[in-house]
Amino acid sequence: MRTRSQLVSCTSEDFHSYVFGMKRSIESELEKLLSKISDVSLRPLLEFALLSNGKRLRPILTVLSAQSVGGDPKKVTNLALSFELLHTATLVHDDIIDQDTCRRGMKTLYSKWFTKGAILAGDALIALSVNLATDYGPKIMKILSDGGLELSDGEYIDAVLSLDDATEQQYFTKIEKKSASLFRCATRCGALAAGGTPSEVEALAKFGEYFGMAYQLNDDLDDLLGKNQISRDLRNGNVTLPFLHVYEHGNEAARDLMKRNFGNRKVTLADMERMKDRMEESGAFSYCKGKIAEYIEKSHSSLKDVRDSKFKNYLMRFSGYVDEFEG
Numbered sequence: 001m002r003t004r005s006q007l008v009s010c011t012s013e014d015f016h017s018y019v020f021g022m023k024r025s026i027e028s029e030l031e032k033l034l035s036k037i038s039d040v041s042l043r044p045l046l047e048f049a050l051l052s053n054g055k056r057l058r059p060i061l062t063v064l065s066a067q068s069v070g071g072d073p074k075k076v077t078n079l080a081l082s083f084e085l086l087h088t089a090t091l092v093h094d095d096i097i098d099q100d101t102c103r104r105g106m107k108t109l110y111s112k113w114f115t116k117g118a119i120l121a122g123d124a125l126i127a128l129s130v131n132l133a134t135d136y137g138p139k140i141m142k143i144l145s146d147g148g149l150e151l152s153d154g155e156y157i158d159a160v161l162s163l164d165d166a167t168e169q170q171y172f173t174k175i176e177k178k179s180a181s182l183f184r185c186a187t188r189c190g191a192l193a194a195g196g197t198p199s200e201v202e203a204l205a206k207f208g209e210y211f212g213m214a215y216q217l218n219d220d221l222d223d224l225l226g227k228n229q230i231s232r233d234l235r236n237g238n239v240t241l242p243f244l245h246v247y248e249h250g251n252e253a254a255r256d257l258m259k260r261n262f263g264n265r266k267v268t269l270a271d272m273e274r275m276k277d278r279m280e281e282s283g284a285f286s287y288c289k290g291k292i293a294e295y296i297e298k299s300h301s302s303l304k305d306v307r308d309s310k311f312k313n314y315l316m317r318f319s320g321y322v323d324e325f326e327g
Helices: 002-009 012-035 043-050 057-068 073-098 115-136 138-160 168-193 198-225 232-236 241-249 252-261 269-282 284-305 310-320
Strands: none
Touching (some): 012 043, 012 057, 043 073, 057 073, 057 168, 057 310, 073 115, 073 138, 115 138, 138 168, 168 198, 198 269, 198 284, 198 310, 241 252, 241 284, 252 269, 269 284
């Protein structure tokens, strides 16, 4: 009951004001960082990658986790940037793997410049991420590097997972590694760097993981529910929970339609709409929404060991507004 009253006490206006202000602050720090590497030949590519219309979720959660254990946000700024740089590097490389030419309404880095340059820019972002994190000690460096390895493993699972052979458990393993791992590392490191107690650090790590799972599930769902657009995941042949559900629970016509269009880069909008109808009929969308709600509830429950504060309230709001943070 105390958790419910805390959530009510934090207004939507307070929450959005905090997120907007923190996002603006992080983007200002990114600009300062780029100004320090003006002599690097890759700078225009790094600037394009970093200053796009990102949500800045991982750095915001790094700072918010630090504040929720009584830490000074200024002391974790570089740590927060480190997670944003690492995340951006994965997007740059991911677009090359999927051969996507558009992200967030803009050209992807490799399509605007060239593939070799984009690969090197992604590598440079990883190097800069490590450089920023080194000031926080070997324990945090190890968490960051372990998270990067886990993320890469998740990306590999995504690349090789086949719709014919995939299980729901494999899907959840994939998103835990590919998406939730970096959120978990961000919240764990933010709390650790700010001197949180062991129970608070573990609680915030769990919060980050559960939020990350809900976020990715929601992102996969939004990829399908957009009006007059073809699913990137369908076109690229990326296994997501709605596809698995309709493949397992849909009728033969639905399965045949899925087989014809999964991984088909020339899929038509008409077939896309038919796929959405079959998914609705099979209960795929409602099933996915149920899983999102489960992870949001887990994220809320995980915060019971975190001290009471307005920043804990913001964390509660953060997971509750997961649908606002797509992309």
